[in-house]
Amino acid sequence: xxxxxxxxxxxxxxxxxxxxxxxxxxxxxxxxxxxxxxxxxxxxxxxxxxxxxxxxxxxxxxxxxxxxxxxxxxxxxxxxxxxxxxxxxxxxxxxxxxxxxxxxxxxxxxxxxxxxxxxxxxxxxxxxxxxxxxxxxxxxxxxxxxxxxxxxxxxxxxxxxxxxxxxxxxxxxxxx
Numbered sequence: 528x529x530x531x532x533x534x535x536x537x538x539x540x541x542x543x544x545x546x547x548x549x550x551x552x553x554x555x556x557x558x559x560x561x562x563x564x565x566x567x568x569x570x571x572x573x574x575x576x577x578x579x580x581x582x583x584x585x586x587x588x589x590x591x592x593x594x595x596x597x598x599x600x601x602x603x604x605x606x607x608x609x610x611x612x613x614x615x616x617x618x619x620x621x622x623x624x625x626x627x628x629x630x631x632x633x634x635x636x637x638x639x640x641x642x643x644x645x646x647x648x649x650x651x652x653x654x655x656x657x658x659x660x661x662x663x664x665x666x667x668x669x670x671x672x673x674x675x676x677x678x679x680x681x682x683x684x685x686x687x688x689x690x691x692x693x694x695x696x697x698x699x700x701x702x703x
Contacts, residue, residue, distance in 0.1 A: 532596040540587035547587075551580050557597065558604055565608040579607050649698050653691060660687040 530546075532553060538546035558579055562572035579600075590599055650658050656677075663673040670688070674681040 533592055536587050536590050536596050537592075539584065540590060547584060551583070554597070554600060555580065558600060561601060561604050562608065565604065566611075571611075575604070575607055575611060579603060582607075645699075646695070649695055652698065653694065657687050657691050657694075660684055661691045664688050 535546045535550040559576040562575040566572050670684040673684045
């Protein structure tokens with residue numbers, strides 16, 4: 528017995544899984560072929576056809592039978608393709624400028640990493656006491672806290688930091 532697409536659609540809308548499976552089996556290739564024509568891409572068409580099939584159980588409840596099922600399904604495919612194109616355009620518009628921002632961010636990160644590498648290398652030229660002091664201060668420790676950690680006066684920490692700045696500045700100028 529040959530059951531019409533419309534009969535299968537009504538049965539599938541009522542929850543008949545076999546009717547739904549048979550309906551998708553019958554119609555998938557048409558939806559896919561039409562989606563290829565709409566999108567111009569087999570990959571995009573496959574995604575679109577799969578999205579339509581995934582949404583089909585809910586959409587079948589709205590099928591009134593005023594047009595043939597295939598006509599109704601073509602309309603769903605057109606709408607789904609338009610929605611996809613609109614989303615892509617919206618995402619593209621939202622993403623515009625992000626590429627430049629990302630390039631700037633990466634350049635800033637590279638510059639920061641380069642400076643940190645230079646500082647790490649330059650600190651090797653300092654005495655152990657100076658390096659310990661500077662490392663603590665660079666980690667955000669106050670001069671008073673650094674004095675406690677190093678068991679020296681706060682004035683000694685401040686002097687060491689000042690000396691480190693002078694020496695590092697001299698190193699940088701010598702390189703340039």
